[in-house]
Amino acid sequence: MIERGLWAPANPIAGAEGTYVNQDSIRNFSIIAHIDHGKSTLADRFLETCGALSQREMDVQVLDSMDLERERGITIKAHFVRLTYQHSSRGPITFHLIDTPGHVDFSYEVSRSLAACEGALLIVDATQGVEAQTLANTYLALENDLEIIPVINKIDLPGAEPEKVREQIEHLLGIDTSEILLASAKDGTGVRDILDRVVDRVPPPRGNAEAPLKALIFDSWFDPYRGVVVLVRIFDGRLAPGMKIMMVSTGQVYEVEDIGVFTPKLAKIDGLGPGEVGFVVANIKNVADTKIGDTLTDPLHPTQTPFPGFREAKSMVFCGLYPVESSEYGELRDALDKLRLNDSSFHYEPENSMALGFGFRCGFLGLLHMEIVQQRLEREYEMRLIATAPSVRYRVTKTDGTQFEIDSPAKLPSPGEIAAIDEPFIQATIITPDEYMGAILQLVQEKRGQQKNLEYLSPKRVMITYDLPLNEIVLDFYDKLKSVSRGYASLDYHFADYRPSQLVKLDILVNGEPIDALSIITHRDSAYARGRALVSKLRQMIHRQLFEVALQASIGSRVIARENVKPLRKNVLAKCYGGDITRKRKLLEKQKEGKRRMKRVGKIDIPQEAFLAILKVEE
Numbered sequence: 209m210i211e212r213g214l215w216a217p218a219n220p221i222a223g224a225e226g227t228y229v230n231q232d233s234i235r236n237f238s239i240i241a242h243i244d245h246g247k248s249t250l251a252d253r254f255l256e257t258c259g260a261l262s263q264r265e266m267d268v269q270v271l272d273s274m275d276l277e278r279e280r281g282i283t284i285k286a287h288f289v290r291l292t293y294q295h296s297s298r299g300p301i302t303f304h305l306i307d308t309p310g311h312v313d314f315s316y317e318v319s320r321s322l323a324a325c326e327g328a329l330l331i332v333d334a335t336q337g338v339e340a341q342t343l344a345n346t347y348l349a350l351e352n353d354l355e356i357i358p359v360i361n362k363i364d365l366p367g368a369e370p371e372k373v374r375e376q377i378e379h380l381l382g383i384d385t386s387e388i389l390l391a392s393a394k395d396g397t398g399v400r401d402i403l404d405r406v407v408d409r410v411p412p413p414r415g416n417a418e419a420p421l422k423a424l425i426f427d428s429w430f431d432p433y434r435g436v437v438v439l440v441r442i443f444d445g446r447l448a449p450g451m452k453i454m455m456v457s458t459g460q461v462y463e464v465e466d467i468g469v470f471t472p473k474l475a476k477i478d479g480l481g482p483g484e485v486g487f488v489v490a491n492i493k494n495v496a497d498t499k500i501g502d503t504l505t506d507p508l509h510p511t512q513t514p515f516p517g518f519r520e521a522k523s524m525v526f527c528g529l530y531p532v533e534s535s536e537y538g539e540l541r542d543a544l545d546k547l548r549l550n551d552s553s554f555h556y557e558p559e560n561s562m563a564l565g566f567g568f569r570c571g572f573l574g575l576l577h578m579e580i581v582q583q584r585l586e587r588e589y590e591m592r593l594i595a596t597a598p599s600v601r602y603r604v605t606k607t608d609g610t611q612f613e614i615d616s617p618a619k620l621p622s623p624g625e626i627a628a629i630d631e632p633f634i635q636a637t638i639i640t641p642d643e644y645m646g647a648i649l650q651l652v653q654e655k656r657g658q659q660k661n662l663e664y665l666s667p668k669r670v671m672i673t674y675d676l677p678l679n680e681i682v683l684d685f686y687d688k689l690k691s692v693s694r695g696y697a698s699l700d701y702h703f704a705d706y707r708p709s710q711l712v713k714l715d716i717l718v719n720g721e722p723i724d725a726l727s728i729i730t731h732r733d734s735a736y737a738r739g740r741a742l743v744s745k746l747r748q749m750i751h752r753q754l755f756e757v758a759l760q761a762s763i764g765s766r767v768i769a770r771e772n773v774k775p776l777r778k779n780v781l782a783k784c785y786g787g788d789i790t791r792k793r794k795l796l797e798k799q800k801e802g803k804r805r806m807k808r809v810g811k812i813d814i815p816q817e818a819f820l821a822i823l824k825v826e827e
Contacts, residue, residue: 327410415482523571
């Protein structure tokens with residue numbers, strides 16, 4: 209985040225013509241890799257080698273600024289840095305390095321970051337080999353026609369097997385093994401060889417400085433002092449302070465106040481030319497107005513060819529967030545407002561639950577995105593939250609022919625009004641050692657998977673491709689996959705299409721009253737097992753009352769499972785010491801009548817743990 213006072217004039221950049229950098233001395237490249245393959249560590253070594261920071265200023269994972277990124281060893285937001293590298297024969301070279309997220313939830317952001325580059329470093333762990341997200345991001349780079357430079361990292365580890373990894377890369381990409389570089393980001397081995405290869409192999413950017421302005425937006429965030437800061441790559445034209453700019457998707461016009469670069473310290477510059485990457489501040493108040501993938505142009509002389517591939521960020525996973533104390537509803541709303549300022553892909557709207565009170569229905573890009581948002585709310589804003597079970601967006605066709613989408617079981621019409629329900633399917637790629645293949649195939653079959661392909665990447669490593677319902681993986685699929693493979697399997701997926709399925713709404717009733725926060729949408733074939741498991745789990749969670757509590761799972765008006773929570777019972781016979789049996793029977797009948805009357809008017813408090821039980825049910 210840009211803080212007050214950090215904007216300072218940039219040092220003169222070698223190779224500049226006036227205020228712009230000569231295109232022939234620019235290299236724009238990205239780093240793509242699976243999670244924990246050393247991407248951010250390698251970026252640290254690039255900063256050291258180029259002299260961007262002194263040894264005193266260096267820190268582990270310099271470009272990962274969030275605590276969550278450092279703790280989990282992942283990159284959540286894209287990061288950009290401009291470096292100057294002294295090449296032995298070509299002289300000073302200006303690098304624009306973009307460190308991208310590796311997780312599937314952020315694949316669209318990765319694709320836009322790659323579109324801003326001409327080359328990509330493909331980092332593969334020498335101990336782990338090619339993983340699912342490595343493959344997915346490589347395909348994204350190939351779609352953007354980038355020059356790919358493969359690098360095998362962590363060769364210093366005792367378990368490193370660079371030769372086996374060479375064969376995997378050659379098999380997947382058809383790259384000659386002699387072209388693959390070996391490195392260790394931890395101790396700096398091979399770093400200069402990588403930078404030299406980037407200079408030699410990655411082509412310099414091409415663009416016409418006299419053409420109408422055409423710039424790609426590939427990231428943005430909110431700064432409390434300057435408004436929205438937009439990260440752009442210039443393809444044609446020039447950008448300078450005082451110019452008018454227009455967002456092609458919305459038509460909104462702004463005036464540029466400041467332009468800067470990240471070296472990795474934020475520095476103010478006079479302008480950006482073709483091939484350059486930098487920050488733009490233009491008094492934009494809402495981060496949602498700067499959509500990732502949008503084209504930025506001159507409103508007086510707009511470009512005739514906006515950048516292709518733009519689409520709106522669409523939420524894939526939804527859940528309800530409620531404050532533990534109803535009095536904290538206003539604080540939760542303020543926290544969500546502030547979080548939304550820096551994350552335009554996160555959406556929310558007010559929601560009311562009979563059981564939980566007032567809260568918000570939130571939409572996320574995926575499961576990791578949902579987990580990150582929840583943790584940020586709890587850490588940064590000290591919120592105590594109850595989260596309902598995650599769900600996906602379904603497409604419902606009613607008997608009268610009308611079609612609409614729902615993201616919550618509460619919005620599903622009654623069974624008699626539904627003609628068909630379509631659910632989203634994903635194409636999942638799983639890479640695993642072959643010894644775990646049997647258990648993984650069984651797991652995927654249980655999740656209604658449809659096998660598409662099975663390929664051996666090496667004699668001991670298998671790539672499996674399946675079509676899976678997204679609803680089946682949002683709860684516990686990833687944890688089960690890691691469990692059955694002892695952590696060795698990796699998963700990547702992307703949205704495929706909507707397909708018709710036999711889906712039903714499973715309601716949970718407590719003493720005949722439906723609890724909307726516990727409702728789920730599930731496949732008809734697994735509804736009985738899910739209902740039985742849910743009421744059984746809830747019976748353990750709900751405390752005994754003075755009256756019997758009936759827990760039921762139902763589909764429409766048909767009850768498919770039931771459990772009873774036995775009542776607490778006072779020993780009314782304790783004072784009877786002898787006498788006729790009819791006296792004892794009379795006391796028992798009186799107690800029974802009292803409990804029957806209490807059951808009709810009695811209310812029950814459901815503990816927070818009961819709402820989490822739905823996440824822990826084993827089918």
